Amino acid sequence: MEAGIERYTSSVTLSYSQLQLYRRCPKQYEFAVIKKIGRPINAGESFGASVHNTLKKWGELEIERQQSVASSQLLLFAEEKPDQSPLTTDHLLTLWHQSFIVEGYATRAEADAARQRGEKVLRAFYEWWQAEPRRVLIIEKGFEVAVDDGTITGRLDRIEQHPDGLHVIDFKTGAPRTQDEVDADLQLSIYAMGAVQLLAVPCAKLTLLFLGEEGVTAMTTMRSEGQLKDAKIQIRALIDRLESGDYHPTPSREKCRSCPYRSVCSASAV
Ligand code: SF4
Structure with a gap:
């Protein structure tokens, strides 16, 4: 084999x-x-992994919100209500900065530029995401x-x-x-x-x-x-x-x- x-x-x-x-x-x-034969991660792979990790956490938040809306009827009299506040770009950008992988970039400046590019990419994603119910x-x-x-x-x-x-x-x-x-x-x-x-x-x-x-x-x-x-x-x-x-x-x-x-x-x- x-x-x-x-x-x-x-x-x-x-x-x-x-x-x-x-x-x-x-x-x-x-x-x-x-x-x-091992090889180091490159900048493109690192950026892609950071974006995927961010959108994974974002999707999990979406599912949490869906479930909390579904269960809200059962919790009418509960003291602690599940969070049903709308998801915003601030939530998304916080996830981006938490998920950003610094490996793969040649210099600190290159990593910082990728971090900023990611913010723009995720703002564009948010526009797409909020265009219809999901x-x-x-x-x-x-x-x-x-x-x-x-x-x-x-x-x-x-x-x-x-x-x-x-x-x-x-x-x-x-x-x-x-x-x-x-x-x-x-x-x-x-x-x-x-x-x-x-x-x-x-x-x-x-x-x-x-x-x-x-x-x-x-x-x-x-x-x-x-x-x-x-x-x-x-x-x-x-x-x-x-x-x-x-x-x-x-x-x-x-x-x-x-x-x-x-x-x-x-x-x-x-
Ligand atoms: S992609 Fe090109 S360099 Fe890489 S293994 Fe194939 S032939 Fe070789």
Whole structure:
């Protein structure tokens, strides 16, 4: 059995991020997962983790408020009432500063600039968030989907209940993608399967929420049964290649420029 791939009886289990790394470049997967060559977190990853941690805590606060409203009828005569005050940008920015990760930045000034950029990003998120009523069902929850004899694990950022059904929302801190890319995105197909595994209901909408300083870009798509079947075939083919030990590099300037293993990779394009 190869390192990095977990086998339980006869099935293989790997995370979506491992699968994504293999799709990006099998050699990079080999360095990271098989050879387990450590690397420091970079500034982009650090910023993304800080934003995700903030929005996780924010979502938990939303769920607390929802539950306190639901239980308020039962607590009419209680001395201590649950907090039902509206959530504000001040709440959100407090969570941001509590959640900010300083690792990954080259200098203190770079970290301070990221902290300020995050404030702008989260103010833009708040504008998006308050534009319509939201009922949150799930925040940051792990799932497992079966693909033949294999299992893909992942984590959903957020699921909301709306009149038209479940909306799966994934937060992104990178640049927005094209609609064609979002429509073909394998991660969203896996998330659609994950939502069914967690809530036993197909989702109505899949949204990538790109969080930027200038505003939020929500790119929405859906998946049919046929598309989910195709996604499973695609995943199965990737698992087969991975299990065969195919780690041929797929270099490109764009990929290698941001690859943390370029200094030890003989195939690097930069
Ligand atoms: S440097 Fe390029 S080819 Fe080498 S592992 Fe990284 S992405 Fe792959």
